[in-house]
Amino acid sequence: EAGVTQSPTHLIKTRGQQATLRCSPISGHTSVYWYQQALGLGLQFLLWYDEGEERNRGNFPPRFSGRQFPNYSSELNVNALELEDSALYLCASSPGRGTPGNTEAFFGQGTRLTVV
């Protein structure tokens, strides 16, 4: 069974551009979570989608946005990129409404975004 898949694995953008990151959850999972892992900051919660709706977001500016599609895959969009947005962006999925930390939450390998 395929795990959580993220694309692309690496993305290089220039400051001011937009980046789109994609995540496909494990089949049957309806919740998708996005995290940012920036150097020295650990994993920081970005967004949580469940059943196509945004359920919660972390302390990030509005230029971080996303959506969840009917097939439960998700996109993370980062507009007006800044150098500080360079980080590893991780997606996780779980079967339904619940914390991302339960035993049924799985992470993808991440997308490394570099802003130059």
Next chain:
Amino acid sequence: DQQVKQNSPSLSVQEGRISILNCDYTNSMFDYFLWYKKYPAEGPTFLISISSIKDKNEDGRFTVFLNKSAKHLSLHIVPSQPGDSAVYFCAAGEMNRDDKIIFGKGTRLHILP
């Protein structure tokens, strides 16, 4: 304001010995705690969790201890194996809230041969 702190950025332990990774938290509302393990170029994987109604949870070589009064938890790995070399993230949240959990910055564990 760091609500979940892992004060040791790295730790080296001899193979076969005990690895102890520590984590402190400040938010007294946290009642659910987790440890994740992350290898390079991979996403974090769930390792073990504990709720605040317990003070210990064991799963094979991994044991998590929770000291609520000190707002401290620790992960013990006994015995340490080379495959345990990874970054370990401590995380905390509230069980009755379906939203975000807070992660620490991680501790890099290096198991020495």
